[in-house]
Amino acid sequence: MEKLVLIDGHSILNRAFYGVPGLTNSEGLHTNAVYGFLNILFKLLEEEKPGYLAVAFDLKAPTFRHTMYDAYKGTRKPMPEELHEQVPLMKEVLTAMGIPIFTREGYEADDILGTVAKKAQAAGMEVTVVSGDRDLLQLSDAHIKISIPKTSRGTTEVHTYYPEDVKREYQVTPEQFIDVKALMGDTSDNIPGVPSIGEKTATNLILQFGSVNGVYEHLSEVKPPRAKKSLEEHRDLAELSYKLAKICIDAPVEFSPEDARIGDLYTKEAYEYMSRLEFKSLLARFGDHVKKEAAAALDFHAVTDLAVAEALFQKAMGSERTGAVLLAEGPEISGAALCLDGQNAYLIQKEGFLTGEYLAEKMTELYRTGHVWTLGLKSQLPFLDLGYGDTVYDAAVAAYLLNPLKDTYDYDDLARDHLGLTAPSRADLLKKLTYAEAMDQEPEAFLSFAGFLGHCAYQSGGILMEKLEAEGMKDLYLEIELPLIYALYHMEEEGIAVKREELSAYGEKLKQQITVLEQEIWDMTGSQFNINSPKQLGEVLFEKMGLKGGKKTKTGYSTAADVLEKLAPDYPVVQKILDYRTYAKLNSTYAEGLGNFIGPDGRIHSRFNQTITATGRISSTEPNLQNIPIRMELGRAIRKVFVPRDGFVFLDADYSQIELRVLAHMSGDSRLIEAYRSAQDIHAITASQVFHIPLDQVTPLKRRNAKAVNFGIVYGISAFGLSEDLSISRKEALEYINQYFETYPGVKTFLDGLVADAREKGFVSTMFGRRRPVPELGSANFMQRSFGERVAMNSPIQGTAADIIKIAMIRVDRRLREEGLESRLILQVHDELLVETAVREKAQVERILSEEMSRAAALKVPLEIDMHDGKNWFEAK
Template structure:
């Protein structure tokens, strides 16, 4: 498992300052704290973490001062000797190549908490290097504390042993004791033993406060006096774990070490042992700048380290025509060519090739630089000549090629007049089909998991953030190590993954018949793009802004005071403290949640939650679409070009980004208005076709329930038919309310909804909701049998499958956490239906695209959204294309219940849908 080490910089500095004598260098500059920090950093680097960050508080106030102006008011000023060591400390951190993070408005603790949570959820092991007990609240699966001085490690069991409470009760423990240094008020005279005793007896802080009257003596009096401020103290002590950070854990790779700067710093401050180790080369730079033997596979990998895949790579820089011609002959004779491009941009529509790399056997690869441009750059082969020589090979469908994320390279090659054919493998899709949830499917993650190999990151060679340089400015030797490694690792991954897929016919069919053929379809859709009416979106943005302003006024009237609608803290205070609304959900820190689900649960209790939800919807639509889309129009094409992602959703569904087309609401007036801004050019129309109730039809097929199948075969309104069965009413007498309840049951069961969830959605009692579900299963017994069977099968095998053989692994079925286990059981029921629906629409896209390619240029696939395909069709071809589209979508799967497709058309997407 990859590891992220998060260093609490303040803890390092203060711990070293107080632990070591007041040392100084020859010039009389204080060095004691700096000496301790340097030694701790060297020890941390010696452990070779995959990711590392040195986190410090940013200057200025934070949100905690807004909660309590007296927060940290009693802290003494930093000693001058310590302050003088901050700048040299930061210089050492930078020279060591360790990323430094400072985020204004929050504390370093919150940055660490957020990154720790994100990393753990992404399958990265986290170590928080600190001596601050507050961080014990973050300990959990994949997150541990490591003492910055003695390197002792504290996991969840260690937290309980040390503090007497588990990690989830640390915040309550801290609130009860208070913190004199941070000026957080606790219960007077309450120390660790008392706090532990109370929490053991009463469960949590709320329980302690609720039983305050039962606590005798002076401590009881102190506890009752503290009830007024304990919730605030708990809030102050809670480390935030959901900040909106620009930095992801995977971006915290170590940079190249600046040995010259380190040498000067060590000499200045008299760190002789560190200087000697640096000069001897005892401490290897991190990251290693050259190709190297793979590191041992972590325990969580599936690495198959045969000699061919584990050997160090031999990479060649091709700088002469003779060398290129020699490699060209090798490519012509190769059984499989691993190919990769280096470009000017991640936007494939506008990217130009800077160089190309290829490999034909594991461990042997070459890079051809074509457009590197920096002072002193050597002469390179002419790009036009090299690409012209490669074009026949790349366009030859009989010569197999292998790529990682082939869609991107395919689009880039089109920019240079090359139509890639013969793309027989994609290592990203091999991994995705093999196990969608085991890891992310970028090359770095795959190399780590399946090869036990740590790749050179782009940031290692080009820098990051504001200092990042274009790849065209990377020197040729460094570029060769990086680019040739890409081709080499792609080939090694294929050798590790393809044999596994070959041994499982179902997965192999998903890979060869669905995922691979879809790549060129998506590439064509992305390149064609969609027309956007920017002026209309700007007008809609003004309308949304006006409605948001009106909603803000309404919320203030309902709240009885003005407040910041975008502040969860202020909203929390009004909803739960002032209005006294019930709390259905809490944040990880134990505070009442104000997220969408929590507000939906109390929507009927007071007008304010609904108004806030309406405001958030409009704000999201405005920021994500009406404001953003006009700026995303490509000035060269005049269209918006989204990016579709195959290897993201575990169920096989596509996702999209820049812009995300999957989340435009279809049922709201505002969402439909945005869709009207997606327009057809003159002489063309938009055609939208989507599957009707596809997942319910799949449920009927998989469950073989006689009643459900009969309703579909008779062409009945399935929700009305279900209502008739559940409520014992003739279909003609079903009320709108009964149909709505039946619809909630139909779709709720697919997504594993409980009686409690159904009750909340329908606004009825739990017992009544359970009775509805019981009657549903009585009328459709095959559905219950299917659900029970699929859960048992998932428990036995650890995965479920779609109708076409795609697998979804459900590791959380074995979790000790009841909530995670329940979520996995719901996924076991839902994934075969949702995944089969995803497979069906992908098959439909492949069939429709192949047919359109034979028609010439009278229709184009331009969007895919959930169960819907959107086309741009020339007006004179409308009827033929509409009929052919429906035919191919309905023929994408042979279910017992025929697939039904509804298609419309119009001048824009809103009219067509």
Template structure:
């Protein structure tokens, strides 16, 4: 009988007293440690030869074994959230509790069964209790053990457990750095907060928790909450004296959100009375199942762990050499090794030569050292993550390992920022290679302060994006992965959340080492990543495309684009009217009025009133109404499709009509979107604040939004758009004769496809047939399934499958090419664009059908979409340099998918039109397939497009 079966998790009589040798009980918060383990390996996931991501299991196991070895844990339990459809008592109290939390990553969820099996093999009970959270089970067990004088150590990074601290209950919290755990006791808590542990419930209630959707009180962060509870003792007493609170934001928050504060207190209070029938002996880790443990490690291909057991490295865990020998006889050696565990280095002021420039003399000495260097790492410290809104706080430099200089602006001796920047400008304007992390940000900031920083560049973020496009590219992650170094976290300097400070408010003694470390680590990473680019054959893409593009994007971000606010308001009124019409239709079909934006109310209408079959649940057990569900239901009933249309218009209004006006820069009067070079795995650019890539062009109202984008007075907007470029790339790469011929003859590709698929002459193709052929054209090359095509066409799956089969027969060259891409991915583990940009496909051989199917779609999508991305990026670089060489006033403003938008003075319209068309066509020629560019000019983006 497994140990969790011996724990009767329902009301039962009091159990016997704990054994005499049970002096200490360890309670492990399983999900918190599993999440931590998953994200520790997020930059370099552990994927075994079966295609399974085992990161969370490996990290969790390493942490658990280390805890057992270091602390001799004889009595312990691992507590999981039970999950399930019924939810927890907190959702009964507050329906929106955790309503907006993202579900756990699929890879993490897939690891949970393995983690539980390993825990069981170690003879540790796995506890899961429906209706409550793991915190409540841990709280109940801790309080119960405390009554018998047992010391309890809760192992979790969750601060909520601080409310349970007592002379017998402590917290083991994973430290920020390395793999150690910090011990938090009631004494250290009192020293830190000046409160008693139960009062931390009140602190949590005031702070709220956005991740769990605990409302809290607006205007109150942790620091303010602690001060208020120190003064008033509890939330209830604080609310009774809310008028006395000095801070305006906190006072108004308390007066206007009294019920939220009281509700939040109920939500954050950990229950300690969950009815559990405890048999204390089940917590005794007495008889590990070593054959099962070794079997699991072999199945998961954790060779280093098997080797540690074989070499006696886990003798304490395995309880003796005899048991170990017996297990080894039953185990065969695996063949995969993740390598040894290595501790991380951290900043050591005794080793690192990091200096702060404090006066003009030291600045002159630094400039003399910088003069003539062939490469220089730079990093700016500022007051904002948005470059166009940031004020310069300082600049750091490094040119050798372990060394760095930080120049505050202004200098401590009073030298103003503009003087400091002017003195440094000649150094920054030289042609030596600039090294850094996310250099585009630094280029924009420095340009706004009067300094242009020319190429060549080596950007560590961009370099790693080429090497591993789907992994995180943060500097601290790269430092851990490649240098085994743990950087100082920015949160340690400026905090986080509501109480986050500006970098301007941090002393230069703290900022200096932090900034120098950034440049030092970037410099070290540049060498490692350059070698990796060479090894993978990616250096030419970096040097000819991605690194030169940094300068182009920086210039586009600084330039920005004009918005006509009157047009925005006019579009807003139109959208409001359309939304009212849709609402009326929805209510008429539903037979009841309801809040369309409420997932709960919509679910009630769809599944209870209309009787539609549910298609899944949320992470909290509620019936799902997400977009994919509504798309599927739209094939069966008109209401889900209308709701999708309503959501589309509501998002347009909130994001672009209501949102764009607030983004106009007060200095320039223009909107400055941020172009993200290292986000999409295919190589495409994305944009944010605002996201211009998501303005829909296939709907009338989406196109209307473009009418609000205008040039400066007297100028024109020029839009240049590749025509059906992805299908042309598919024709070139696949060599399909029918597809090539259609493009060579200048046929309408969707009509030509419809004629072949539906077996009718082109002149007989109906608009509906052309529409369906267009969906097939843009879906099949990306691995769309019959189910996915049926959703787009709102037809039956059978009909969609017939369309796919007809397409495959009509274009056999395409079919063979797509199969070839999948086979290549299976053999080498990645696919490539025409220029050699890579995307790895780790799940291409996965046993799980859903994972494998997704990987196959990636394998056929990336070479086509990635080649298009390479083509337009090369065009951008070439056009930018041509405009400079010809001394044109025209400016490149936007890049959206296959389109480039320029702001052009009237006298330059024709020469710039020719220049843009030439460079876009010549950027990346396709064998046997012509490239076409559609160019328009107008007084706004819609007219130009």
């Protein structure tokens, strides 16, 4: 028999909305319900293998059930806004996939499903009805199966029901299920039911008397007396509830099986939706179709002849704009992608006379013309002879500036976001193959990959530059972000030396301390247990020891850091546990982890990422050298293993309170500006002014509290957050914040203005024009909106500080090279620059650091630098 799957659109979308953690794409569009729905859909298709498929939705127009219910109740519970906005989006996606949508004015989706299911059964089809609504169980029949998906934490299980399954689980037949619902009611389905009658009583009554009518025919026999009395008084509700619960199976819905026959679901239009919504795990399903569609629209050519390659390079040199990418991974060049017009793209393969050296030389020459757009310039620089005087436009960096909320800026992202083109991703084409493997095993796929790379770099160039100029970020791109690529590459190339034997010794110290702490914790708790097991730890602390403040979860007591940190001041054993975790993390991440990254040259070459953070900050990975601990003495000691080469010392220069200085400048608050101009201790002067005490009477505690307020204001801290940080009441924290804003009214005006501006424009900007979208401010969710307000307040400050340190990096790195010094910038950690400095050049490097960092931006307050030197990073910091 042919099989039809019918889906209850609103019900499954609702289930998915609550079952999948909140997702948004980089446009700020809520996507979790659509994502969950599609996962359920694909799971059903794989398991059911139907030939026919349709989805039914309610219409906004009131149905007869709405009218009956509203006459009784007045209003229905509104749909959450984040879900409401996904309903039309879901319909658009289904339409793009060619899946028919059934609606009928005056009828709910249940009625459409019931009618179509019965018609399909009568036509000899097997039917599966998919809904999260148990009301649909009444439709269960010999050839109609009801499937109810249950989604939790992204995982979906489907429970299926034929009549015997309904009988087994609910004790009644599918037809009697209506009567049970009529008596017990269902608030989630807006069925009032009869007061005082629950599911157990309703089921027993229907089993005894067969139906609601049977119950009323034998009302004198009903027990218990309370149920009898309620039934007598509320017969109108029982009858109304029956009408609300009963699904119409003869609605005026036309159905022909051919209307629901499954065609090609993986269309280009559907792929574009998946790309826009950033459902990367689903994109692979569309790969083959998209490859054919996209490749058919463009001409890609493989070049293996030297004369042809020479002619192409010569033509590229004279072009107004060229798309070019040197295809290199690891130590090996595989080829070069070129595009000189909107139709043709070329893969110049490394073959014969077309050696890696030849390609590197020709690409260097081409890049120096100043009209090349590429993708991933930093990864190509190891093979090219380029420097600060060479302007090469990186399209990925431009796309990042235009939307810093995305997580990737590959050629397929550019195609979708800026060219209106659907392009298969690298994973679609090459799977997990390297360039060299792909050239050998999948030459056609590699040609397509190279062709799309070159084409998207070429086509997006002019568009991206126009958008940057329109949004006021052209100078930011040209003067900061493009030169930064060279500074980051130079730091990666230099790396930082690590003494492996000292790293091992540091690890042994940590292990000893871990062992000591472990024994102390066991002694204090009176039992030996696995401290790394949250379940065992929770049982020991909150059950055996009876500590107050435990939070019970489904899997046991929460032992998360925030829970333990609240308990630590009152329970010494909890502080020991927090210390144990810290040392264990230090050992695994640094003592053991760093050793894996030491190269043959004895140095760690971390990767510095330019397009990761939304604020513009640089991040470090493989390994993360920006997260070296500084709070604990033993944590800071890890810096001792980082050393300069022989004849060199480390010079470490750190901006002093740069974000507070940026706040003073951008807010224009006269009192804050004066405090910095007069070189006063900003935390002490804030304490004096906020707490209304003479400066010479500010205690260390008052200064610490003022410092927490100063930095908390920068990060949009709430009274709750400040109370947690300072271990004071929320009321007291609120008074601190209010007193701060009374002291610095310009700051309050500035921060409020940022939030208001972000609500109006949808973004905030740094001093240098960097934009940070704030879609969270439009959320109906209070927590999301509150987060958006903090982002709006913090991003311009943190982003401006990030811009300033980038400018300083570029200028310091450039001067070290231009002045012919051996000293090299090797590390940037937020507001800190580390230079491996030749001893004989120390005075000159100090001057360069001081001049370039202090002059990186013209603020209303001075940019002050703290500078130290040392024989290792610990000493220099």
